[in-house]
Amino acid sequence: MHSIVLTKGVPDFREGQVSFDEDGHLERGKTPTVMNPNDEHALQAALQTKVRHGGRVSVMSMGPPGYGDVLQEAMESVYADDLYLLSDRELAAADTWATAIALSTGIEKLGLPDLVFAGFKTADGETGHTGPQTCWALDIPMITHVTGLSVDKDERRVRARRLVEGDVAEIETVEAPLPACIVVDSEFESDYRTAGEHLALKDLRETTVERAAEYDQHLTTWDHTDLNLDPDYIGLDGSPTIVSSVDPIPKPPAEREATMVDPGDAEAMGELFDEMAALSGGA
Amino acid sequence: MIPMSDQYEQYEAIVVGAGPGGAAAAAKLADEGIETLVLERGVKAGAKNVSGGLLYAEDSAPYAIDNLYPQIRLEATERPITEYYIQNVAGSTVKEYDLTRLHEHDTRWSDAVLRRKMDSWLAERVHERTRETGGGLLSGIKVNGLLREDGEIVGVTCDEIDPIRAEFIVAADGVNSELARDAGLMNWEDPEQWFQGVKATVEAPNVNDRFDIGPQEGVAHLFSGDLFDGVRGGGFCYTNVDTLSIGAVFHLDSLVESAAEPHELLNALLEHPVCSQWIDDPYREVEYAAKLVPDSKKVAHPDPQSDRLVLVGDAAGQMQAQGPIIKGMNHAVTAGALAGEAFAGAKRRGEPESAGERYVERLYESGTMAKLRPKRYERVRPIAERERATEVVDRLLESPIGRFGVRALDATGLLKRLYSSPFMSMSIPDTQTPYVTLPTVIAETLGEPVSDDTTVDPPSLEQRIGELTYDTDIGNPHIELLDNSVEASGAAVTACPVSASEFGGGCYREETIASNGSTKDVVSLDTQPCIECGTCAVVADTAWEHPSGGRGVEFRQG
Known part of the structure; x- marks a missing residue:
C-alpha cells in the first residue's frame, strides 16, 4: 500500500502565537507557521492504513522552502517514509485551483498511490477545495467527511464511514475502488484493536524518531520545471480566484453587566449565592 | 464498521504484568524463541508498582533477576544492603540488634530498589527480547479477564x-490479580491473609554521611515494638541512592480491629527519634504510596495453575513475610522463570498443556514453595496463634520473670542468636507476641533512650494525595460499593490508606443521611484518589476492578 498525504503550513492561530496588526490583518512575519491542524486527522488515517496493511506513506506539500519544519512535524505524527515539497516562485500565490494542478502533477510524477489523503479545510483559507480539486485532477474516486476507514487490500477496495450533516447528522458507509482520494473529517478516529497493530505502531515510533531528526535526508523538493508545468497555469497567473478585499470582523462589544462583589462581605456573598442557586438548575 | 475477523489474534505465550515476575517469565520464554506478548496496564511499567523494597538474590533459588537481566544491578537498582538491623522500641527506649547475619543467610546479594525506575528499565529489555520472537511489550493495555472456549481458558480479554488467544498465559498481574480471581484461584476476602504496607519515599541527599556508608553500601533498619498503638506490624527504613524508603507493614486484620489510620501509623514511625535520626531537616517527602501484601504462609496458592493459566508472584500470593524476613520480588522472579521454563519444556515435548502442572512441580522441587509455606509455621500455628496461648505468653513476657528471662537470654547472647536464626524466623507466629510484646519488653528491659533534634513534619493526607499523579477515568469508577452499610464497608474508611475518618478528600467516608424522619449512617465512595492497593476489596463489600490501561494513579517512585 502506498499513501500520499497532502498537508499545508498555516499560521499558528492559537492564542499567544498569532499576531494581528492594528487593522486586524494577520502579520504573517510575526506568526509562526505550523501544520494545518485538520491535516493531523488525514495523517492519522494514513498511519492506520500503514499499520494495518504495511507499505509506505509519503507526505506532500506546496509552499516556501521554510515548510520543511511543517513536513518534519507531519513525518513525526504519521511516521512517514518520505517527504515532497513543491516549491518555487512560479508556484507562489496560487489559489486552490492552481494548487490542485501542481499537487496532482506532483502525485502523478511520484506515481499514482493507492490512497490520497487530505484534511478537511485549512485553518487559513477555509475553502475545503484543494483536496477535492486535486482528486478531480487525478480523476479518481473521492470520499469526503470520512470518520472511519478500512481497506480490503485483496479486493482493492476502500470502505469508509462518512459523517453527513444535514437537518440531522447521518453516518453513511460507502465503498470505492482503489486508487481513491479520502478527505478526512476532524471526527476521524483511529482504531487499533489488536496487539499486533499496537506493536507495529511502537516499532514505527521508534524508527521514526531517528528519521524525523534528519528529515531533510528524506525530503525531495521539486520546482515547476521538475514537474514540467507551464508557469501560465500555476501560481498567481494560473489562479482564477481573485480576492478583492479582506475585511477584519470587528469584535462584538461586551454587553454583559458586571456587579462587583466583595468576597469579605457576607451579606453580598449571600445574595450572590441566592442568585446563582436559581441558575444552577438543581437544589 | 471495521469487519472483525472471526479469528482472534494468537500468540504462543502471553504474560500479563511487567513487574519482576512478568519480566522473568518473558525473559525465559523469549530466550526459548517463544513468541511472547507482554501486556502492562500502567502507562509505563512500574507506574502501578509499589514495594518496600528490598530485592534479594538467594543462593538456594534456581533463578535471580541478574541471571536473566545481567545489567540490572549496575543500571536499575539503588544500593546493595550491607548492614541490617532491628530496632526494638518501647516509648523512647530502643534496643538494637544487628541482623546482618540473618540477612546474609542464603543471600547472594540484596539491593534496595524503587519500582518505577527498575520496572521501566526491565520493560525496555523485555520489549527488545520479546520483539525478536514476534511478540513484544505493550503498556497502557489492561487485561480484564480470561477468554474461555467450552469452559476452558484459552486466552485473555482486554479493555483496549x-x-x-495463547497457548500459555502467565498472570503476573500483582496482588489484586483479576485473572487469578476470574480463574477462581484467589479471592480477597479474609483480612487475616493480608498485610498492608504504607511507604514514604523521602529525600535524602546525604545518605552516605548520615549512615556512614560508602556509595556502594546500604543499610536496612527494621522497627518493632510499641510504635504503632498495638497494631501488629513493623517498620522499615532502606537507603536508596539519594532517598530513603520508610514504611510500615501491618496485619490487615489488626489494622481493621484497631480502626487505625495507616498514614498516621506511618507518621508515628517518621516522627519517632529512632527513625527521624536518619532523616534530613527539613523533611521532604517525594511520594506517599501503599500496597496490599499477601501473606504467603496463608495464601500462597498450593497449585497456582488452571488450564493454560499460571499465576506468579503476588498474583499467586507468593510474598514471604516471616518476622524480619520480607521477600517477595525474588520469589516472583523465580516463579516467573520456572513458568517460562516449564512451558518451553512442555512445548518441546509436544505437550504444551502440561506446562501448568510442570510449573507447580518445579515450585516444590526448587524449594520455593517450602519457603512460601514453611512446614515449621504450619506446625507452630495451631498452638501459638490460639488467643489464650498468646495471652499467657504475653503476660509472662511482661512479668518480672519474663523480663529476667529476656535479660538472661541477652546476657548469654542467645537473644541475638535467636533473632538471627532463619530457623526461628520461619516459625514466628502471627500474633501480638513477636510483633509487639517481645520487642517492647526487650526495649524496656535492655534498651537505651534515643533522642533526636530533627523535627519531622509529615504532609497531611490531603497534601499526600495532592502530590500524586492521576489520570482519572471520569464518570467510570473502577470500584463499586455493593453494600454501603457501616457494618459491611465501614472498615474501609480507616483502613484505606487514602481515606480517614473526618476527612472528606479520600476514597471512603462516612455520611449520615436523613430519610423518612430517621437518620442512617452509610459509607460513600469516590475513587478519584484511589491508589489501587486493593485494601477495600478485602475489608469492604465492593466489586473491585483496576482502572483501564494507563488510567488511575501513576507512581513515579514506587
Whole structure:
C-alpha cells in the first residue's frame, strides 16, 4: 500500500502565537507557521492504513522552502517514509485551483498511490477545495467527511464511514475502488484493536524518531520545471480566484453587566449565592 | 464498521504484568524463541508498582533477576544492603540488634530498589527480547479477564483491544490479580491473609554521611515494638541512592480491629527519634504510596495453575513475610522463570498443556514453595496463634520473670542468636507476641533512650494525595460499593490508606443521611484518589476492578 498525504503550513492561530496588526490583518512575519491542524486527522488515517496493511506513506506539500519544519512535524505524527515539497516562485500565490494542478502533477510524477489523503479545510483559507480539486485532477474516486476507514487490500477496495450533516447528522458507509482520494473529517478516529497493530505502531515510533531528526535526508523538493508545468497555469497567473478585499470582523462589544462583589462581605456573598442557586438548575 | 475477523489474534505465550515476575517469565520464554506478548496496564511499567523494597538474590533459588537481566544491578537498582538491623522500641527506649547475619543467610546479594525506575528499565529489555520472537511489550493495555472456549481458558480479554488467544498465559498481574480471581484461584476476602504496607519515599541527599556508608553500601533498619498503638506490624527504613524508603507493614486484620489510620501509623514511625535520626531537616517527602501484601504462609496458592493459566508472584500470593524476613520480588522472579521454563519444556515435548502442572512441580522441587509455606509455621500455628496461648505468653513476657528471662537470654547472647536464626524466623507466629510484646519488653528491659533534634513534619493526607499523579477515568469508577452499610464497608474508611475518618478528600467516608424522619449512617465512595492497593476489596463489600490501561494513579517512585 502506498499513501500520499497532502498537508499545508498555516499560521499558528492559537492564542499567544498569532499576531494581528492594528487593522486586524494577520502579520504573517510575526506568526509562526505550523501544520494545518485538520491535516493531523488525514495523517492519522494514513498511519492506520500503514499499520494495518504495511507499505509506505509519503507526505506532500506546496509552499516556501521554510515548510520543511511543517513536513518534519507531519513525518513525526504519521511516521512517514518520505517527504515532497513543491516549491518555487512560479508556484507562489496560487489559489486552490492552481494548487490542485501542481499537487496532482506532483502525485502523478511520484506515481499514482493507492490512497490520497487530505484534511478537511485549512485553518487559513477555509475553502475545503484543494483536496477535492486535486482528486478531480487525478480523476479518481473521492470520499469526503470520512470518520472511519478500512481497506480490503485483496479486493482493492476502500470502505469508509462518512459523517453527513444535514437537518440531522447521518453516518453513511460507502465503498470505492482503489486508487481513491479520502478527505478526512476532524471526527476521524483511529482504531487499533489488536496487539499486533499496537506493536507495529511502537516499532514505527521508534524508527521514526531517528528519521524525523534528519528529515531533510528524506525530503525531495521539486520546482515547476521538475514537474514540467507551464508557469501560465500555476501560481498567481494560473489562479482564477481573485480576492478583492479582506475585511477584519470587528469584535462584538461586551454587553454583559458586571456587579462587583466583595468576597469579605457576607451579606453580598449571600445574595450572590441566592442568585446563582436559581441558575444552577438543581437544589 | 471495521469487519472483525472471526479469528482472534494468537500468540504462543502471553504474560500479563511487567513487574519482576512478568519480566522473568518473558525473559525465559523469549530466550526459548517463544513468541511472547507482554501486556502492562500502567502507562509505563512500574507506574502501578509499589514495594518496600528490598530485592534479594538467594543462593538456594534456581533463578535471580541478574541471571536473566545481567545489567540490572549496575543500571536499575539503588544500593546493595550491607548492614541490617532491628530496632526494638518501647516509648523512647530502643534496643538494637544487628541482623546482618540473618540477612546474609542464603543471600547472594540484596539491593534496595524503587519500582518505577527498575520496572521501566526491565520493560525496555523485555520489549527488545520479546520483539525478536514476534511478540513484544505493550503498556497502557489492561487485561480484564480470561477468554474461555467450552469452559476452558484459552486466552485473555482486554479493555483496549480485542481478545487474544495463547497457548500459555502467565498472570503476573500483582496482588489484586483479576485473572487469578476470574480463574477462581484467589479471592480477597479474609483480612487475616493480608498485610498492608504504607511507604514514604523521602529525600535524602546525604545518605552516605548520615549512615556512614560508602556509595556502594546500604543499610536496612527494621522497627518493632510499641510504635504503632498495638497494631501488629513493623517498620522499615532502606537507603536508596539519594532517598530513603520508610514504611510500615501491618496485619490487615489488626489494622481493621484497631480502626487505625495507616498514614498516621506511618507518621508515628517518621516522627519517632529512632527513625527521624536518619532523616534530613527539613523533611521532604517525594511520594506517599501503599500496597496490599499477601501473606504467603496463608495464601500462597498450593497449585497456582488452571488450564493454560499460571499465576506468579503476588498474583499467586507468593510474598514471604516471616518476622524480619520480607521477600517477595525474588520469589516472583523465580516463579516467573520456572513458568517460562516449564512451558518451553512442555512445548518441546509436544505437550504444551502440561506446562501448568510442570510449573507447580518445579515450585516444590526448587524449594520455593517450602519457603512460601514453611512446614515449621504450619506446625507452630495451631498452638501459638490460639488467643489464650498468646495471652499467657504475653503476660509472662511482661512479668518480672519474663523480663529476667529476656535479660538472661541477652546476657548469654542467645537473644541475638535467636533473632538471627532463619530457623526461628520461619516459625514466628502471627500474633501480638513477636510483633509487639517481645520487642517492647526487650526495649524496656535492655534498651537505651534515643533522642533526636530533627523535627519531622509529615504532609497531611490531603497534601499526600495532592502530590500524586492521576489520570482519572471520569464518570467510570473502577470500584463499586455493593453494600454501603457501616457494618459491611465501614472498615474501609480507616483502613484505606487514602481515606480517614473526618476527612472528606479520600476514597471512603462516612455520611449520615436523613430519610423518612430517621437518620442512617452509610459509607460513600469516590475513587478519584484511589491508589489501587486493593485494601477495600478485602475489608469492604465492593466489586473491585483496576482502572483501564494507563488510567488511575501513576507512581513515579514506587
